[in-house]
Each structure stands twice: as structure tokens, then as C-alpha cells.
Amino acid sequence: MTGRTAATATPTATPGDVAARATAGFRQRYGVQPAGRWAAPGRVNLIGEHTDYNDGFVLPFALPLRTVVAAAPRDDERWTVWSELSSDPVEFGPAEVDEPGRVTGWAAYVAGVVWSLRAAGQAVPGARLAVASDVPVGSGLSSSAAVEAAVLAALVELGGLDLPTDRWPRLAQRAENGYVGAPTGIMDQSAVIRGRAGHALFLDCRSEEVEQIPFDLDSAGLAVLVVDSRAPHRHADGEYAARRASCEEAARILGVPALRDVTVAELDAALGKLPDGETRRRVRHVVTENQRVLDAVELLRAGRVRDTGPLLTASHASMRDDFEITVPEVDTAVDAALAAGAYGARMTGGGFGGCVLALVDADRAPAVADAVTTAYAERGFAAPGTLTVLPADGAARLG
Template structure:
């Protein structure tokens, strides 16, 4: 059933429109966005789709075709941050954030369906937020730009849902374009669309969803964010973005806490890896990006300590099978890894990873190509 037909079945009338917003995979630059650093995501073809209509009675009704739950009804004047509203907190948080910013949203009927894998580190929550924000922006004529919608969606996740994420996921969902990766400076939200046509180079970027999420990840993101902030304070800078790569050795000598030191080393070096990747892509040397990805994984594993055995196995098995490079992507402790490989080797690499998982007794991973796709848009 289409999302439009699902809306009609639920609410008894046709929606005013249908919108879509994608999940994302991050090529390089992890745990850098809340440090005002550089990131380079690309949108996936997997999307959250929302059929939406306005209401004038102060009520928001939200429903997801994916949860098996009924319609959640909330009053726009009674939306409270950090209330336990489950999955509905993501669209409801956007309504709250829009109203808190002074935008006259008087209610909505929303029906959602998503093909973005949940729990895979591919920003399924950001897709829900951005598609809701775009729909309400269009319906209420708010005139907000895509970056402004992304910032509001981030505020919904930070303040309403209670997840202290950076802005990368929402910016990727809102601003990516087909056939490109998004080079994003999270300090000023400056963006550059970087051509990323791997097929033309005879390459592929595989996403390997490990289908696991370890409990260790609960709270670990916030702890690492706090550690990065402590490092910035100790170095006398506002954020770690202000520490240049050439200054890293000196900065590390000034830090006494070994954990904070390792977090700082990761963030500063990953910012540098983003810039190296941009330079390689600009030079047309796409294959040389592979080793940079593998360097990034080692840093995430060893310095930031956010990897897990399944993610490490993807990287090891893929590279042993001839991949050009691989790394975990997203928050870690499970979720997904990316693998850059020759297109001709994709089946070999996929088979090797599957066999390695079977030998280790792990659930078979889900593997699919990351095709750079369009950001949020109206579809009907």
C-alpha cells in the first residue's frame, strides 16, 4: 500500500502532499560534527516517506506503517521535551522545534513509512525528522531553507528526543544531491557538492549492515562528546576544530588524561582525513581514498573505541578479499561499515564477508551498494 493510500485509510481523506527524505552513509569524518569539524556524507536511496496534511485544532496525529502501533495523538501546546513518546518523538519534536522558533504550526496529520534500516547507523531518525520538517515547511509556507530545516531537525533530536547528535545526519538528509557526496563544514554549515560517480570509475561503495547493536553504545556517544569538550577546554579552544593537524603532537603533549588525549587524536586526525579525501577526489584519484577509510577505522577502533568485533571483522575480511579500504560508519558499537572496492570484486568481497560472519557464528550481514542519491524533496 502506498503512503498516500495508507493516509486515506487512517484519516479518511487524502493528504495535501507526500514528501521523502533519505538516510545517509558517511564516507569519512566520524564524531567530528559536534566538534565543528568536517564530514562527508552521501544520501542513500532508502527514504522515509510522509503523507501530511495541516490541522487547525492544535492536534498532531502521527502514524508509522513500520511500527505496528496505532495513531499517536498529541497536542501542540502540550508537547514536552524528553517525554516518553517512543518513535513519535522524532516527528513530534520537529513540531515542537518549529513552534519554539516562532513558526505558526497549528497541527498536522502525518502518516510515515520508511525503507531506511533502523539500528544500522544510517540515520533513520534524521530521515523522519527532515521529512516532517520539509512537509510542514511547505504546507505552512514557512520559507525555511534546507540547512535551516536541518538545524531545526537537529534541535528536535537534541532537545526533544534527548540525543546529543551533531548536525551531519540532518544536513545530509536535507541537502545531499544525486551523484554527489556532501562536503560539509559543520562550523558554518558551508556545503560543497562533490561529484562521486563511482560506477564511472569502475568502483563501488558497499554498505555492510552487521545487524547488531551492542548495549555498550547506550550513553557512549554522550560520553565521547563530553570527552571531546573536555579536551577543547584543556587546550583553551572553543572546539577541537580549532586544533590544526600540524599542531596535533603539541596538543597531545598538553593533555594529561589518556582517554581525552585519544579522543582528541581521533577528531583532529579525522578532520585531516576528510580534507585528504577531498583532495584525492578533486585530483581524480578515487582509489587512493580506500587506505584513508581504513586509517579512519583504525582510529575509531583504537582511539575512540567505538567499534566492535563485527565491524572489525567486516573491515578485515573485506580488505583481505581485495577491497581498497573499509571502515565502520556512524556511531559504532554495531550498525554498518562501508567498503570501497572495484566493482568487479563486489561479489567476491560480499561473499568473503558473509563467510567470515558465518565462521564467527554471527548473523548474516545485509550488504548493498551505496548509490549517492537525492536529498529531501516533495514527491506528490
């Protein structure tokens, strides 16, 4: 995990530089070569925000930006992890692992994975690990899920654990929920583990069934421009938890297991049963956002990539007006991208800062990025980071 973000860059699909940094860090810290290196990507969510914990639908894809873990087993039941975020390694054993919250800071994500595996009855091997990353922290690109997935992949292989990949997302999510204490849904971990180049991952967050949806931007002459708003996250954790609680209470009032069970056709009747305008707005966002995901999937199945643009923009308006999770920086980025010719644009991630994505013609990406940068300067905002991306593969061992 690192705060490094390209200012205007097109990352490649190979995490060679990151892998070299992880390997060098491992050698410098432990004095030996690692047994292997495992990588996991960041992710952006094309559409489907705050639907995951409502048992709904999401459509993320994996990024070419990667977190790499270099690792080797050790003989005792202890774990030592070093990150380029910190000069000092963190070491912990079963006593610290088995008490959620005992390990804090960035190392909690590593301890959480060990805790989750042990709670699932797995014999987790002791290990030395070194972490390097090009997934920027705090920008809504799932840097934490990338760490969890890369560590999980390393420990599964080092320990010869019998764990099929389709079980990994839930284990990684439990690490973040149960050990770190972050109330995330299953989307981030699913995307970084099960992503595939040239595809978006259509995930049913209730059944955890996935479908790889063709999202071949390159052949269509398109790209996704990602804008790191550089906006400080304003009360993000508390506001995220408040919205989740509001959705769960609304589902209870409506007598459904989750808001996913309310359809667009039933929306007006459902809204009439809710006690206040704020709750009605929250529900309207979730119900309409689920439908936008389903509509986007149908368009992509038909090869109509450009036609998904208006759905992205409608999603942003819903997050801004109904779920109320945007900030001026992300609204400015969306407006500027659309004015510069993007087919659609929206905030991606939990909100209150983070990133914006815009669907653009590949050859127009620099001009759209410049337009966003100019709009930021006119508003007196700190300059954004921008990069263009194509869908990449999920977690894997590096050769």
C-alpha cells in the same frame, strides 16, 4: 522507520514502494487521500566520524533508501501520526509539544520537529501524517534524521512557511537534541536534507558551509558496499555522550573553542598537555580524522576516487584503536572486505554496532559481500545485511 533491511540488494533511487506504503497507510488510517508525500533519505558518512560535534569536517552522502511521509492539514492545532512501526497512531497538541520529552518513542521525532518549528516562531499547521520507510532502524544510517527531514518538509509546505532549505538542518538537529534528548551533531540532518546524487557533501560543522564534492562512483565503475553488522548497539548512547564530554573537556584544557582548532602539526604538543592516555587517544582520533576528511576531499576534487580507500581504512583503525567505538562484528566486516579486494573500508556512524562501508569495484560487490557473510559465519555472528549504493538526492516532495 522500519527494521527492514535487504539481505543482498541494490536499492533503486526511486522510493516508489515506500511512497505507496505511506499513501496506503494514510488512506487506511484517515479515510482520505493525503495532500502530498515528502521523502528524505538515510545517509552514510564516507569519512569524518565524531568530528561533527567538535566543529570539524565531515563528508557524508545521501542514500537511495528513503523515509516517506504522506500528510494532509487539519483544521485544529493538533498532530496525528501513524507509522508502519506501530499499529496505533499517536496524537498530540501544543501541551505535549511544548514540553520536551512528553511524547516518547518513535513519535518523539515528529513531535520534536513541531516543537523546533514553534520554538523558531513558525506557525506550524495541524496535520495528519503517515510514515513508511526503508531506512533500517539502529544501523547507523540516520533513520531518525530521515524522519525529521521528511516531516519538516511536509509541515513547511503544508503551512506555507517561509523557511529556506539551508535552515532546515539546524531545525531538525534541534528537534533531536532539544526534544528527543539525543546529543547528535549537525551532520546527519545536513546530509539527508542537502545531499545530491553523484556527490558527497563536504560540511564544515562550525560554519555550516557546504560544498558538493563530485563522487561519481558509477562512471568510475565503483560502488559503496554497505554492510549492516546486525550487532546490537552496546551502551551506544552512554558511550557516545562520554566521548563527547571527553572531547569538550580536552578542548577546555587546551584552551581552544573545539578540537577542530588543533591541527595535525600541533598534535604532539597538544597531547603532552593532556592528563591521561585515554584523553590523548580521543583527541588524536578527532584531529587526524579531520585531516583525513580534508585529504579525501582533495582526492575527490582531482577525480581520484579509488585513492580515497586507504583513508577510509585508516579512519577505521583510528576509531578502533584511539576512539574505541568499534565492536568485533564491524571489525570482522572491515577485515573481510579488505581481504576480498575492497579499496578501503570503515565503520560508519556513531559506533558500538551499526554499519560498515567499503569502496569496491561495482562488479566485485557481490563477491565482497559474500566474503563478509562467510567471515561472519566462521565467527558465529548473525548473518549481516548487505547492499550496494550510489549517492542520491536529499529531502524533497514526491511528484
